[in-house]
Amino acid sequence: MKWFKLGMPVFLMIVGLAFLISAINLPKANLGNPNGPLYFPVGISILLIVLSVIYLIQELRKAREANDHIRELFTGRTPVLILSTIVLGVVYALIFETLGFLVSTILFLGALLFVVNGPRKWVSNIIVTLAFSFMTWYAFGELLGVSLP
Structure with missing residues (x-):
């Protein structure tokens, strides 16, 4: 075009x-x-x-x-965020079957939030990671009856 x-x-x-x-x-x-x-x-x-x-x-x-x-x-912090998201996504896909949904999601989301927000917001990173992972696991695994690895 x-x-x-x-x-x-x-x-x-x-x-x-x-x-x-x-x-x-x-x-x-x-x-x-x-x-x-x-x-x-x-x-x-x-x-x-x-x-x-x-x-x-x-x-x-x-x-x-x-x-x-x-x-x-491609200036500033953006390339680091893009590359780290890709790497973490690949690692998440590799460990998903081995560790299961809950553990791999906690590791992936926690690492991603620490990359994006930085270590200064460690309390909110951990709270969001745990709350999202457990709510998602509960919603899909218990309420909807979807079998998660």
Whole structure:
């Protein structure tokens, strides 16, 4: 889709240039103003070229802003959070069958909360980890009757 947003103004500039060249090559009028038949097609061609250039500049600015947002995503603490979430998710998947739902969820969620919130909020991390894990285990295992590993 990006190629379309950048390619269309370039295509329209080429079309406008072709129309401009064709309009300039129109024959001169025999009566009245000899350049009379040129004014309208030349004006429309120039307008098409100018508007296409403006549109291209706007799309290039949007593309640059989108690149800036992507670049901001990989600055600061964000890459560490993304990578640690992926690693913890893989470890969670590997230990899930061995340790079971409750223990592996407590370890995964606790580690993830310590990565996200930091060790300064250790009390709330532990409370949220234990409360969520036990409530989820109780809801699925006891109330809904879903067998958890």
